Amino acid sequence: MAIKDIVIDYKHRQAGHCESGATSNLFNFYGLDLSEPMAFGTGCGIYFSYLPFLKLMFAPMMSFRNFPNTVFHRSMKYLGVDATVIKKFNDKKESMDALDRNLEKGIPTGVQVGVFNLTFFPPEYRQHYNMHNMVIFGKEGNNYHVSDTVMEDPQILSYEDLARVRWAKGAFAPKGKMYWINNIPTEIDYRSAANQGMHKSVYEMIKVPFWLIGIKGMRVMARDIRKWPKKHGNEKASFYLGQILRMAEDFGTGGAGFRYIYGAFLKESGEKFNNDEMLKAADLMGKTANRWRDFTYIGARNCKNRAKPEEDYGMLGDMMMEIAEGEFKVFKMLDKITI
Amino acid sequence: MEREEIYDKEKIEADNLMEPIYRHDQNGNYSLGIGYDYLPKDDLMCHEFWKITNEKLGRIRQEVRDGKSTPLLFFMEKYFLDPFAFSKFLGISVLRLKRHMKPSVYARLKPHVIQKYADALEITLDEFIAMKGFDA
Numbered sequence: 001m002a003i004k005d006i007v008i009d010y011k012h013r014q015a016g017h018c019e020s021g022a023t024s025n026l027f028n029f030y031g032l033d034l035s036e037p038m039a040f041g042t043g044c045g046i047y048f049s050y051l052p053f054l055k056l057m058f059a060p061m062m063s064f065r066n067f068p069n070t071v072f073h074r075s076m077k078y079l080g081v082d083a084t085v086i087k088k089f090n091d092k093k094e095s096m097d098a099l100d101r102n103l104e105k106g107i108p109t110g111v112q113v114g115v116f117n118l119t120f121f122p123p124e125y126r127q128h129y130n131m132h133n134m135v136i137f138g139k140e141g142n143n144y145h146v147s148d149t150v151m152e153d154p155q156i157l158s159y160e161d162l163a164r165v166r167w168a169k170g171a172f173a174p175k176g177k178m179y180w181i182n183n184i185p186t187e188i189d190y191r192s193a194a195n196q197g198m199h200k201s202v203y204e205m206i207k208v209p210f211w212l213i214g215i216k217g218m219r220v221m222a223r224d225i226r227k228w229p230k231k232h233g234n235e236k237a238s239f240y241l242g243q244i245l246r247m248a249e250d251f252g253t254g255g256a257g258f259r260y261i262y263g264a265f266l267k268e269s270g271e272k273f274n275n276d277e278m279l280k281a282a283d284l285m286g287k288t289a290n291r292w293r294d295f296t297y298i299g300a301r302n303c304k305n306r307a308k309p310e311e312d313y314g315m316l317g318d319m320m321m322e323i324a325e326g327e328f329k330v331f332k333m334l335d336k337i338t339i
Numbered sequence: 340m341e342r343e344e345i346y347d348k349e350k351i352e353a354d355n356l357m358e359p360i361y362r363h364d365q366n367g368n369y370s371l372g373i374g375y376d377y378l379p380k381d382d383l384m385c386h387e388f389w390k391i392t393n394e395k396l397g398r399i400r401q402e403v404r405d406g407k408s409t410p411l412l413f414f415m416e417k418y419f420l421d422p423f424a425f426s427k428f429l430g431i432s433v434l435r436l437k438r439h440m441k442p443s444v445y446a447r448l449k450p451h452v453i454q455k456y457a458d459a460l461e462i463t464l465d466e467f468i469a470m471k472g473f474d475a
Contacts, residue, residue: 014359016371037361037369057419116418117461128418128428149359170428242391260361264369279367286363303391 007138010108012147012154016261018133019071020045021149022110025135027081029108030184034079038190041265042078042197043071046258047204050217052224059243062221064257066204068112068131068172072179074200078193082183088175092163095176099136102180108137108147112177114168120148120155130172136162194269195339201262206331215328222320229313237313238303245296245303256296259289259327266334273339281333288326295319392416400470409445410470411436414460429459 010029015021020040027034040046045066052060069085076083089095102109114130115121137154138145144162146155157165166176205214212220221244228237248257263285270278298311298319359371399416402408415425422440426433438444439452450464457467465471 016359016361036371055421058421128420128424169430171424239391260363260369263363264361267367267369282369283367286367286369289363 005140006103006106007140007145008103008106008108010135010137010147013149014152015149017045017065017258018149019068020261022133022135022147023072023075025147025149026108026110026181027184030181032184032188035268037261037264037268038194039075040071040258040261041201041269042193043073043075044197044201044204045071046201046262048215048217049213050221050224051212057243059240060224062217062244062247064247068133069177069179072110074197075193076181078196079188079190080185080193081181081188082185083179083181085177085179087177092167092176095166095178096159096163099178100139102178103136103139107180107182108135109178109180110135111166111179112174113165114170114174115165116168117161117165119157119161120146120151128168128170130168130170130174191273191339194265194273198269198334198337198339202331202335206328206335215324215331218324218327219321222317222324225320226314226317241299241313241316242303245299248292249296256289256292259285259292263289269339275337275339277333277337278339281330281337284326284330284333288323288330291319291323291326295323403470406442409440409442410467411440411445411456413470414456414467418460429455 011025013021013025013028015024015036017036017040020036020043023043024034024036024039027039043066046064047066048062048064050060050062054061072083073085086098089098099109099111110133112130113132113134114128115132116126116128118126118132134146134148136144137147142159143156144159146157146162148155166174168174208214208216211217225241228240231237232240263282266278266282266285270276270282295316299316302311302313302316362370362372364370396413396416399408399413403410403413415421420428422433422436426436429436439448453467454464457464460467
């Protein structure tokens with residue numbers, strides 16, 4: 001049974017990162033204000049892991065963000081909002097029907113999709129990457145209205161295309177995952193939510209007892225960068241370096257591997273809750289993020305063989321170590337703060 | 340490093356791949372803007388990275404014509420898939436895929452098997468075999 005045409009009055013805003021952008025937009029739809037950095041910070045989006053024994057696109061795997069759907073799930077949990085996440089469906093038809101039912105009720109719904117078959121994306125971006133998020137907010141005939149935070153305007157997708165991207169195959173397959181907000185309480189404690197999110201992030205960055213996660217992983221990577229040219233030869237070393245740069249500055253990061261967004265979160269909550277220590281940490285985070293940018297800039301020159309003689313892999317390794325120490329300082333500082 | 344030194348606005352505007360990016364300025368303020376305040380990414384991503392990839396693809400294409408490689412390897416390089424990810428994507432065993440990647444085995448494959456690979460990548464059989472429309 002086809003449902004009648006419905007378009008929800010949903011405000012599309014561009015954002016730096018797809019999932020925190022979708023979370024903040026969904027939240028704002030219910031009339032409360034939650035900026036994108038706040039959603040990212042309370043949802044513990046920041047992360048680092050370096051897994052050299054797993055290969056992604058033929059180069060060591062690393063990640064600058066948390067697992068997909070963590071941001072939405074945790075921020076809603078800490079804010080005390082009643083939200084639903086359906087992790088997977090059994091078949092295509094069922095998942096699309098569930099989406100239609102939601103739209104009929106007037107609920108904008110977030111979905112996880114694969115990028116490869118998204119028709120409105122430029123061809124350069126269309127790779128087998130399955131962790132993209134967007135919000136569906138309307139249906140007209142056979143077409144769905146889609147708000148994708150990467151694009152400037154809302155887009156339109158047909159039923160078949162949407163079903164295909166929601167059931168993209170490969171690693172981290174979305175399997176029709178969708179999420180939405182049911183009900184928002186009248187009183188929301190932003191202070192405790194930000195506190196909880198911050199301390200969870202501190203745990204994940206400096207206290208996990210495993211040597212490849214968080215700041216420890218960054219130190220291991222710094223040591224590895226120095227070894228690459230000797231171990232693998234110049235061509236492969238520059239390919240590996242290119243992977244770091246692409247992961248740090250690839251689309252949907254908001255710049256410098258999410259460090260700018262996190263700094264914005266610290267700054268905003270410092271101002272909101274009158275905490276000077278947090279403002280100091282925000283400034284330090286910004287400086288570290290700028291060092292990330294310098295790292296990617298020099299790294300890019302290195303990949304192109306245009307680097308100056310002193311800008312070799314040893315120097316990049318030292319720089320990475322310096323960044324790791326900078327972030328360690330920030331998270332140590334945050335560990336002592338209670339807001 | 341001097342930030343203004345590398346700031347090149349015209350080049351950013353010429354490139355249509357613009358996304359919102361956060362920045363941190365000297366006064367310690369964060370803001371969301373479109374495009375980069377300087378250019379590691381689009382120098383690397385849009386020009387240099389694709390140049391390196393295209394050179395590699397050209398080499399493989401030549402190897403396919405010489406009978407030393409297969410179109411399967413070409414498309415896997417093109418879409419950055421390793422055998423494990425691609426076999427998961429296709430729903431077949433990784434050993435079977437690796438076997439099909441050998442030129443001698445590939446030459447003996449029946450059309451309907453190759454059609455499966457072409458369907459997975461959403462191109463026609465002819466396009467798959469000739470690697471048509473994917474020139475550097």
